[in-house]
Amino acid sequence: MKISRLWTKDFSLITVATILSAIGGEAMNLPISLLVFDQTKSTMMSAIIMVCGMLPDVILPVFIAPLIDKGSKKKWIVGLDLLMALIFLGTGFYILRNPFNYMFYVIFTLIIGTISVFYRLSYMAWYPDLIPVGMEQKGYAVSGTIYPTITIVMAPVSAFLYKNVALGYIFMFVALLMGISVAAEMYITEVRSKVQEKYAFKQYKDDILEGFHYLKSRKEFEISIPI
Numbered sequence: 001m002k003i004s005r006l007w008t009k010d011f012s013l014i015t016v017a018t019i020l021s022a023i024g025g026e027a028m029n030l031p032i033s034l035l036v037f038d039q040t041k042s043t044m045m046s047a048i049i050m051v052c053g054m055l056p057d058v059i060l061p062v063f064i065a066p067l068i069d070k071g072s073k074k075k076w077i078v079g080l081d082l083l084m085a086l087i088f089l090g091t092g093f094y095i096l097r098n099p100f101n102y103m104f105y106v107i108f109t110l111i112i113g114t115i116s117v118f119y120r121l122s123y124m125a126w127y128p129d130l131i132p133v134g135m136e137q138k139g140y141a142v143s144g145t146i147y148p149t150i151t152i153v154m155a156p157v158s159a160f161l162y163k164n165v166a167l168g169y170i171f172m173f174v175a176l177l178m179g180i181s182v183a184a185e186m187y188i189t190e191v192r193s194k195v196q197e198k199y200a201f202k203q204y205k206d207d208i209l210e211g212f213h214y215l216k217s218r219k220e221f222e223i224s225i226p227i
Contacts, residue, residue, distance in 0.1 A: 026154035073126030074190040085178035092171030
C-alpha cells in the first residue's frame with residue numbers, strides 16, 4: 001500500500017510561497033501604520049488607513065467568489081502575486097522620489113486590500129487540492145501556523161526596519177519576496193477536473209443570487225435554534 005507523505009513538491013512550494021507572501025505583508029503593515037501616524041499625528045487618519053485595508057474584505061468576497069471558482073486558481077495566484085510585486089516595486093521608487101502624501105497611502109491601501117481579497121479566496125480554493133490525500137489535518141495545521149508565527153516574528157523586525165531603512169527600500173524588498181513567491185508558484189502542478197465552459201454573465205448572476213439565498217437560509221436556521 002502506498003503511504004502518503006505531506007511534503008510533496010507541490011505542498012512544499014505552496015508553503016514556501018505562503019511564507020514569503022506573509023513575510024512581505026507583515027513587513028509592510030506596521031511600517032505604513034507608523035509612517036502615517038508619524039506624519040499626521042492623527043489617530044483618525046491612521047484609523048482610516050486601517051479601514052481602507054479591511055473594507056474590500058467586507059464588500060467584495062460574495063461578488064468575486066464565483067469568478068474565482070470557475071477559473072484557474074493557479075493563474076489567479078500567480079497573476080495576483082506578480083501584480084503585487086510590480087505595485088510594491090513601483091511604490092518603492094515613488095516613495096523614494098516624492099514627499100509624504102496621505103491620499104497616496106489611502107489609495108494604495110484600498111488597492112492592496114482589494115487584491116488581497118482575490119488572492120485569499122483563490123488560495124483557499126486551491127490549497128485543498130495541494131494537500132496529499134490523507135494528510136488534510138496535518139496540511140491545515142501547517143497552514144494555520146504560518147500567519148500567526150510570521151506576525152509574531154515580523155513585528156519587531158518591521159519596527160527595526162522602519163527606524164533604520166527608508167520605506168521605499170522596504171517596498172522593494174517586499175517586491176523581491178513576491179517575485180520569489182511567483183517563481184515558486186509557477187512550478188506547482190494544477191490539476192483541473194474538467195475544462196471550464198465560458199462563464200456568461202447570466203450564470204454569474206445566478207451564482208450570486210444562489211449565494212445570497214444560502215446566506216439567508218443560514219441566518220434563518222441560526223435564528224430558529226433555541227438558546
